[in-house]
Amino acid sequence: MEERTGTSNRASESIGSNRKRSGSRDGSDRPNKNLQLKASKHDPVNTTSYVQILGNGMDTQDTSPSVLLFFDNQRFIFNAGEGFQRFCIEHKIKLSKLDHIFLSRVCSETAGGLPGLLLTLNGIGDVGVNVWGPTDLNYLAAAMEYFIPNAAMDRFCCFGQMHDSNGDAIPTSQKSDDLHVLIDDDVVKISAIVLQPSRVETGLNETKPANLSVIYICELLEIKGKFDPEKAASLGLNPGPKRRKLQLGEPVKSDRQDIMVLPSDVLGPSIPGPVVLLIDCPTPLHLQQLLSVQSLTCYYADTAGNVPESSKNVNCVIHLSPAYVTNTADYQIWMSKFGAAQHIMAGHEMKNIEVPILKASARMGARLNYLCPQFFPAPVFWSLRHQKCMPSGLKASNEDLASRIGETIPAENFLKFHLCPYTNLGLDKSSIPNLTSPSEIIDELLSEIPEIVDESPQLNQLWSGNEETSGEETYVQDNGVITEEPWLHDGELPGCLEDVTRDDMEIVFLGTGSSQPSKYRNVSSIFINLFPKGSLLLDCGEGTLGQLKRRFGIEGADEAVRCLRCIWISHIHADHHTGLARILALRSNLLKGIPHDPLIVIGPVQLKGYLYAYQRLEDLDMQFLDCEHTEEASLEAFNSNEDGNTILPECQRGDSTMFARGSRMQSCLKKQRSPVKNAAAVPVLKSLKKVLLEAGLETLISVPVEHCEPAFGVVLKAANRINRVGKTIPGWKIVYSGDTRPCHELIQASCGATVLIHEATFEDSLLNEAEAKKHSTTKEAVKVGDLSGVYRLILTHFSQRYPKIPKLDETHMLHKTCIAFDNMSVNLADLPVLPRVLQDLKLLINQEM
Numbered sequence: 001m002e003e004r005t006g007t008s009n010r011a012s013e014s015i016g017s018n019r020k021r022s023g024s025r026d027g028s029d030r031p032n033k034n035l036q037l038k039a040s041k042h043d044p045v046n047t048t049s050y051v052q053i054l055g056n057g058m059d060t061q062d063t064s065p066s067v068l069l070f071f072d073n074q075r076f077i078f079n080a081g082e083g084f085q086r087f088c089i090e091h092k093i094k095l096s097k098l099d100h101i102f103l104s105r106v107c108s109e110t111a112g113g114l115p116g117l118l119l120t121l122n123g124i125g126d127v128g129v130n131v132w133g134p135t136d137l138n139y140l141a142a143a144m145e146y147f148i149p150n151a152a153m154d155r156f157c158c159f160g161q162m163h164d165s166n167g168d169a170i171p172t173s174q175k176s177d178d179l180h181v182l183i184d185d186d187v188v189k190i191s192a193i194v195l196q197p198s199r200v201e202t203g204l205n206e207t208k209p210a211n212l213s214v215i216y217i218c219e220l221l222e223i224k225g226k227f228d229p230e231k232a233a234s235l236g237l238n239p240g241p242k243r244r245k246l247q248l249g250e251p252v253k254s255d256r257q258d259i260m261v262l263p264s265d266v267l268g269p270s271i272p273g274p275v276v277l278l279i280d281c282p283t284p285l286h287l288q289q290l291l292s293v294q295s296l297t298c299y300y301a302d303t304a305g306n307v308p309e310s311s312k313n314v315n316c317v318i319h320l321s322p323a324y325v326t327n328t329a330d331y332q333i334w335m336s337k338f339g340a341a342q343h344i345m346a347g348h349e350m351k352n353i354e355v356p357i358l359k360a361s362a363r364m365g366a367r368l369n370y371l372c373p374q375f376f377p378a379p380v381f382w383s384l385r386h387q388k389c390m391p392s393g394l395k396a397s398n399e400d401l402a403s404r405i406g407e408t409i410p411a412e413n414f415l416k417f418h419l420c421p422y423t424n425l426g427l428d429k430s431s432i433p434n435l436t437s438p439s440e441i442i443d444e445l446l447s448e449i450p451e452i453v454d455e456s457p458q459l460n461q462l463w464s465g466n467e468e469t470s471g472e473e474t475y476v477q478d479n480g481v482i483t484e485e486p487w488l489h490d491g492e493l494p495g496c497l498e499d500v501t502r503d504d505m506e507i508v509f510l511g512t513g514s515s516q517p518s519k520y521r522n523v524s525s526i527f528i529n530l531f532p533k534g535s536l537l538l539d540c541g542e543g544t545l546g547q548l549k550r551r552f553g554i555e556g557a558d559e560a561v562r563c564l565r566c567i568w569i570s571h572i573h574a575d576h577h578t579g580l581a582r583i584l585a586l587r588s589n590l591l592k593g594i595p596h597d598p599l600i601v602i603g604p605v606q607l608k609g610y611l612y613a614y615q616r617l618e619d620l621d622m623q624f625l626d627c628e629h630t631e632e633a634s635l636e637a638f639n640s641n642e643d644g645n646t647i648l649p650e651c652q653r654g655d656s657t658m659f660a661r662g663s664r665m666q667s668c669l670k671k672q673r674s675p676v677k678n679a680a681a682v683p684v685l686k687s688l689k690k691v692l693l694e695a696g697l698e699t700l701i702s703v704p705v706e707h708c709e710p711a712f713g714v715v716l717k718a719a720n721r722i723n724r725v726g727k728t729i730p731g732w733k734i735v736y737s738g739d740t741r742p743c744h745e746l747i748q749a750s751c752g753a754t755v756l757i758h759e760a761t762f763e764d765s766l767l768n769e770a771e772a773k774k775h776s777t778t779k780e781a782v783k784v785g786d787l788s789g790v791y792r793l794i795l796t797h798f799s800q801r802y803p804k805i806p807k808l809d810e811t812h813m814l815h816k817t818c819i820a821f822d823n824m825s826v827n828l829a830d831l832p833v834l835p836r837v838l839q840d841l842k843l844l845i846n847q848e849m
């Protein structure tokens with residue numbers, strides 16, 4: 001077994017200096033403490049223990065569910081996919097109680113939530129957690145070193161076959177399926193067996209971590225027999241501490257006789273400790289080795305289902321394997337070897353899709369949907385109610401085989417299997433949540449705010465053209481799109497909205513919170529939907545894939561990922577990019593065997609190191625481009641390259657209307673920024689040019705902003721279009737600030753923007769904190785929008801101290817301003833009515849505040 005400790009020298013000193021500021025808690029430069037694991041103080045006689053399904057991802061199928069092994073004074077978690085931390089926050093599961101995290105595979109599906117979880121635990125400051133996985137867990141640690149402090153990762157413990165720098169197995173006397181004992185204390189013994197897929201006719205690299213999986217075996221200590229006080233008295237033992245020592249397995253001297261009393265003299269027969277297996281067999285290729293693992297033979301029953309004297313009785317088997325593996329005859333024959341064991345099928349299922357994992361945000365979404373379904377679409381899990389679901393349990397191949405397999409049950413969120421006390425051994429469904437229907441949520445809303453019943457029809461009339469506001473008429477085109485808004489100060493419609501259609505562009509806010517996820521807001525991510533022309537992501541925080549699936553459904557989100565044209569990342573803080581690996585790995589799998597180009601990822605230079613290191617784990621199928629190569633000055637240098645093949649069209653040259661002619665853009669640190677020259681970037685810039693053209697975009701320009709160094713905002717400009725009568729319609733312009741203080745560069749870049757999406761992390765009274773952490777207050781963000789002359793300003797990236805609604809001072813809010821909510825979807829055609837929606841949401845907003 002190998003343990004990672006201390007600092008790795010893989011990353012350069014320059015990158016290491018940035019890690020202090022790159023955690024999800026901005027500005028937390030506190031000294032790292034020497035973290036120690038909590039001491040075990042278990043009482044093996046009276047302890048309480050159970051395993052429990054923590055079903056993050058079960059409604060959206062974006063991650064593997066987690067499993068909790070609970071003891072009174074110790075907690076073990078198996079797998080920590082994206083959303084695990086948010087799940088724990090909602091259900092008040094104390095992360096500070098965690099002692100060990102085990103990974104059944106080292107990939108984004110099972111470990112996507114690990115970076116954020118480690119940063120949070122490191123922020124707590126006095127908790128040490130061991131992270132266990134096969135030897136290639138080292139690759140994950142090496143990748144995370146680019147943005148996570150070393151103190152948060154100094155307890156990575158690896159087991160299994162070692163490999164050299166080329167990925168070749170290092171010769172050893174151990175077999176690949178040997179039993180590795182990881183923990184053996186006074187309550188539980190946890191062992192692991194590594195499964196490698198068969199390489200027959202596959203060409204799979206068996207050292208690829210995403211192709212390795214782990215079987216975990218959890219064995220509780222034997223349960224001592226019942227103490228017999230009459231026998232103790234007959235052997236001369238008085239009531240007192242000696243009797244307690246006998247119960248704990250220690251011999252004692254008799255109080256009244258000159259003899260030693262042994263535990264077996266006063267205790268009844270012992271009961272073998274409960275045994276739980278967690279099986280992750282992700283493909284039929286792994287099944288071939290699973291069927292032949294010799295280390296499991298001591299846990300098998302005989303053909304009649306009886307446990308041989310030399311075998312250990314397995315009480316519960318939790319199957320993380322997918323249904324297309326568990327429903328095979330070979331897998332079920334193997335399951336039958338465990339006799340009467342309870343089988344919990346915890347692979348990706350559709351059974352609980354109507355019970356959202358994140359109920360608080362689903363409730364908020366339903367309330368917003370009632371008021372304005374145009375901007376707040378209904379959560380997809382409620383719209384799938386009548387669709388045919390995949391099988392949620394085990395499909396036995398034949399009745400004879402089914403009779404030999406112990407009881408099987410589909411996993412549900414918070415399903416428990418009690419292990420101790422022994423009298424409680426077995427399933428417990430009492431904690432499984434009930435389905436709350438949308439109608440129940442709306443009934444509750446109407447009982448809380450009866451007057452809100454009039455608000456929804458008024459909002460809907462904005463799209464019907466039947467409303468009159470303050471005695472003034474609202475003008476509507478034949479297609480239902482508003483063209484004038486006399487009730488606003490800026491009634492003139494931008495040229496880009498003339499003859500606009502609903503399949504032009506849509507902004508979907510997948511995450512609108514900062515630092516770490518909360519019950520109501522996920523971390524930063526914005527999906528730019530260009531409909532048939534594809535899509536882009538601006539930032540990609542943890543849980544981005546899950547949010548896509550909640551917004552578009554499971555199949556719809558897969559299609560959105562397939563059609564991604566580009567992902568742009570503002571800076572290296574974890575709340576802006578830790579969902580990236582999951583998206584890239586999924587896209588690679590979805591497009592496997594289909595001709596396609598690698599996805600272009602644009603981000604700060606540190607992100608390149610992380611992604612290239614992570615590719616040892618999973619195929620990300622991407623091309624990286626440094627944000628500095630997409631700054632205006634760098635693009636001008638690229639355009640004027642002497643190689644005539646690299647000249648961009650006139651519309652993509654950097655002098656555009658975004659900056660005044662002859663003015664050199666200055667960095668936020670007031671130093672001159674020179675064009676970046678890097679020949680290696682030229683092919684990727686050419687690819688980007690092609691991607692933008694196909695997506696109907698004229699420019700993508702990164703703008704340096706004032707946050708960590710480096711950090712960027714971005715400008716997206718759509719190409720001009722010709723309407724049905726041959727008139728040229730100017731393209732829309734979107735600016736996204738990323739994280740920043742108000743700065744001249746962003747104001748200049750935002751001039752004339754159709755939409756400015758600006759961070760507003762803090763309320764106005766926390767200006768000092770905003771300055772210290774290089775964020776903006778609400779008032780400052782509104783001022784930036786005012787100075788830029790933007791048509792619409794949308795505020796986002798709210799501190800999680802405002803879990804539902806940020807604190808707003810309406811005295812300085814402009815009529816062009818709106819605040820973003822998770823999964824809020826703003827169609828280009830609906831921009832004219834956007835501020836009015838915020839006005840009519842006041843009842844709900846004030847009640848929630």
